Amino acid sequence: MPVFKAATVLRLLPIPIVLIIYYTFVQIRIHSDATYFRLPLWATTNAPPSFRTKAATASSFNLTETKSTFSPAMKDFWNDLSLSLEDARPQCPPLQVKDGHPTSLETTFEPLNISKIPPARLVNFTDEHETVLSASHYLMRNSVQRLAPRLVFSKGSQGIVTTANPKYIPIFLVSLRMLRRTGCQLPVEVFIDNWTKYDPIVCDSVLPSLNAACVVLSEIYDTAPNIRPPASYQFKLFALLFSSFQHTLFFDSDAFPAHDPTSLFSTHPYTTHGLVVWPDLFGLTVSEHYYHIAGIPYESPSTRPSTESGIVLLDKEKQRESLLMMVYYNYYGPEYYYSLLCQGSHGAGDKETFVQAAMAVGAPWYQVKTGVVGLGYFEHGKYRLSGLAQMDPRSDFAYGPPSKSHIHPENRWQEAEGGGWEAQVRPKPWFVHQNMHKLNPTRILEMDGTTAKTRSGNYTRMWGDREGVVEMFGYDVERRVWEVIVEEGCRLDEASEVCMKLGEYFAEVFGTVDSIDE
CATH class of the missing domain: 3.90.550 (Spore Coat Polysaccharide Biosynthesis Protein SpsA; Chain A)
Structure with missing residues (x-):
């Protein structure tokens, strides 16, 4: 058995002490900071919900649990509201509507057609239905x-x-x-x-x-x-x-x-x-x-x-x-x-x-009075709608756009009409609702009918040419959207096939991946 001198022992003694301190510190960080706590993949996917919840809250602070803790006042209020909702339950069979959508004639907005009436698509609706629903509505109105x-x-x-x-x-x-x-x-x-x-x-x-x-x-x-x-x-x-x-x-x-x-x-x-x-x-x-x-x-x-x-x-x-x-x-x-x-x-x-x-x-x-604008492009004479643009309510409220009429086919001022309506005071889009083709990074390039590809399969912009987008929004908002899609699609794995395809799309359609925000 080798014999160590006292001096050698003293020199080696700090090593285990440092290791103990380091291990203790790491454990404290893991159990005290949610950003350091990472579950294995199986624990977040296949494990029973009860285990996932307990495992995820093993840290000393869980933001979701905190945000989901409601005050006694809210619980009391909800209890009373829920009782009122049930007390005002309509005492008649559920209503039925004719199959399918109303016709385009029924759903077209026609401000000049003052004789237009709503569709009559309720099936077997009777005066008894109306009386019962009216009584329930009145009861809820009083509770409110x-x-x-x-x-x-x-x-x-x-x-x-x-x-x-x-x-x-x-x-x-x-x-x-x-x-x-x-x-x-x-x-x-x-x-x-x-x-x-x-x-x-x-x-x-x-x-x-x-x-x-x-x-x-x-x-x-x-x-x-x-x-x-x-x-x-x-x-x-x-x-x-x-x-x-x-x-x-x-x-x-x-x-x-x-x-x-x-x-x-x-x-x-x-x-x-x-x-x-x-x-x-x-x-x-x-x-x-x-x-x-x-x-x-x-x-x-x-x-x-x-x-x-x-x-x-x-x-x-x-x-x-x-x-x-x-x-x-x-x-x-x-x-x-x-x-x-x-x-x-x-x-x-x-x-x-x-x-x-x-x-x-x-x-x-x-x-908002200014009408919604479709976002998309024409291909072989047919419009491929991708999403909707909704206008700035402030300028809409301030300037009062015209309603559709025989001299105003659109519910917005046109450039040629003049009258002092400069481009900057007319409402511009403030929101986008991409409700036709969802911006899911893992599917946007592969989903059926995606407007990110032409019918022939070539990559393309979804909302038309850059000049039109910049004129409408004030900057190239679609490029920013795709920067974000690439960012999110590559967040977990930059070497994934999804990330690679998104990068290829961006490079082909927009050029180098350098943020316009920078």
Whole structure:
């Protein structure tokens, strides 16, 4: 056995001490900082939900758990609201609508056709239906007046709200990165329906790095007894209801701003109305029976276009009662109000519940008058629509565009008309709703009919030539979109096939991958 001198032992002694200190420090960091805590892939995919939740919260701080902890005041309010929703349940069979969509004649917005009437597509709708629905509506309207003063939110706060599930998270991350590219620093709350949809990496690492956080809707929703679980369009209104912000911008996971939306909260029409919505491509198809049920004046289909509800500005202080009626219309939407308000039209669902709820309680609302613009391009004489551009509500409110008429075929001023209407005062697009071909980095180049490829399979811009995009938005917003798609598509693995194909696309269509923001 070798013999060590005392001096040698003393020289070697610090080594294990350093190793012990290092190991202890690393363990502390792993267990105290969520950004250092990484689960193995099997733990985030195949493991049971209960294990995923416990494993992800092994750190001392979990942002999703914190954001999903609702106050006793919110729980009490929701309990009372849920009872009122059930008390006002319509006591008649669900409504039915004729199969298919209304005809183009029925859904075309015709402001000069003052004799135009809504489609009559309800099947076997009787006076008994109307009487029962009217009584239930009246009951809920009374409950709303009682509950509205107790609506819970953080007074004066501003923020952005959306909903997403695992399928739409990649699409939303593109939208979120586009939001941050505008310079907007507003906080974002992303509502997921329950813990089975929770991804610890996305919710507690990726999103917080972009000033966003997941909120688990079931943590508050399920506290009410005998309440039915939400589905589809209903999630949007419950996200708005339970969000912490007073001043809220909601956009769908496939929508995003082209410019910083923060200033919209401090200018007209938001400050005067508290509810701002944007138009759709179609006309109103609200049933005449709805106005009898709600006890409000009839609104002609020639008055305004239908609502494109992928983007909404809402002030909870001004719209307390409206918001609760929106919740009611959506809670009973699939059985009753989606049929009454949309009658199976394009985008049937929550789209008309916003304005109609405000009308039902006599609250102000503003729908942008400048019409929505399609984003796409012509190929062999046929237009390939990719998404929609929605206009700046501030300049829309300020300058008052013309309605369609025999001398104005479009609901916007034309260059040739002059009259002092310079290009910079006419509304320009502020938002994009890419609802035709979702911007999922893993699928955008491969999905059937993608507008990122011509019919012959060649790569191309989705929204037309660069000059047209710059003229419309003020800069090449499509190039920025593809920078973000490449960024998100390559986030996990720069050597992946998806990342390589996105890079090839960008190089061929836009040139070198150097950010315009730099």
